[in-house]
Amino acid sequence: MMVTSGSPEAPVPLTALSRWYLYAIHGYFCEVMFTAAWEFVVNYNWKFPGVTSVWALFIYGTCILIVEWMYLRLRSRCPVLLRCVIYTLWTYLWEFGTGFLLRQFNACPWDYSQFRYNFMGLITAEYAVPWFCASFIVERLVIRKTLRLRSHEGPEDGWARHRSEAGGGGGGRRSRGVRNEANGYLKGE
Numbered sequence: 001m002m003v004t005s006g007s008p009e010a011p012v013p014l015t016a017l018s019r020w021y022l023y024a025i026h027g028y029f030c031e032v033m034f035t036a037a038w039e040f041v042v043n044y045n046w047k048f049p050g051v052t053s054v055w056a057l058f059i060y061g062t063c064i065l066i067v068e069w070m071y072l073r074l075r076s077r078c079p080v081l082l083r084c085v086i087y088t089l090w091t092y093l094w095e096f097g098t099g100f101l102l103r104q105f106n107a108c109p110w111d112y113s114q115f116r117y118n119f120m121g122l123i124t125a126e127y128a129v130p131w132f133c134a135s136f137i138v139e140r141l142v143i144r145k146t147l148r149l150r151s152h153e154g155p156e157d158g159w160a161r162h163r164s165e166a167g168g169g170g171g172g173r174r175s176r177g178v179r180n181e182a183n184g185y186l187k188g189e
Contacts, residue, residue: 011150011151011152012150012151012152013147013149013150013151014146014149014150014151016065018151019065019068019146019147020061020062020065021061022142022146022149023060023061023063023064023065023068023142023143023146024056024057024058024060024061024064025057026060026064026138026142027056027057027059027060027061027063027064028052028056028057028060030060030134031050031052031056031060032050032051032052033050034050034130035049035050035051035052036048036049036050052109053109055098055102055107055109056109058098059094059095059098062094063090063091063094064138064142064143066090066094067087067090067091067135067138067139067143068143068146068147070083070086070087070090071083071139071143074086080136080139080140083135083139084132084135084136084139085132087135087138087139088128088131088132088135091131091134091135092123092131095122095123096119096120096122096123099122099123100120100122103122108122110122112124112126112127
């Protein structure tokens with residue numbers, strides 16, 4: 001049976017909030033990994049202590065959601081490298097703005113004052129290349145793949161009904177023909 005877009009079981013694009021959540025987690029994870037790598041390269045610390053702040057979830061989620069909006073409007077108008085320059089400039093503006101706001105409450109988790117080309121300790125030109133590379137990765141991998149994700153508004157995993165219509169299971173790990181509450185990886189008693 002072919003599912004059409006008019007049926008209630010048709011996969012639907014992720015909501016903006018769902019995409020924001022994925023972008024927030026991506027940014028949070030990347031910041032932890034970047035700070036761990038930085039600690040290793042600069043201080044030869046084999047413990048790889050990556051750090052960030054809970055504020056990073058809001059900062060990255062919102063920043064990347066706005067980059068997604070830019071991507072959708074610019075992808076047919078300018079080449080990828082120019083888009084990445086635009087994303088990098090936006091990232092600097094967003095980092096400065098959020099940092100400036102957080103600093104008013106003594107809550108800004110970063111301080112670039114020790115960098116030679118910093119502005120008010122909130123942004124630094126030394127991060128232009130990493131931000132540019134991150135922008136490229138965000139567009140080419142994160143945003144493009146996230147926009148392809150779909151969710152199902154139907155059976156628990158979106159496939160249970162289709163499996164039973166197709167003859168029960170199709171060789172998957174779920175029980176064949178017997179409904180149970182097992183998750184597909186653990187045996188239900």
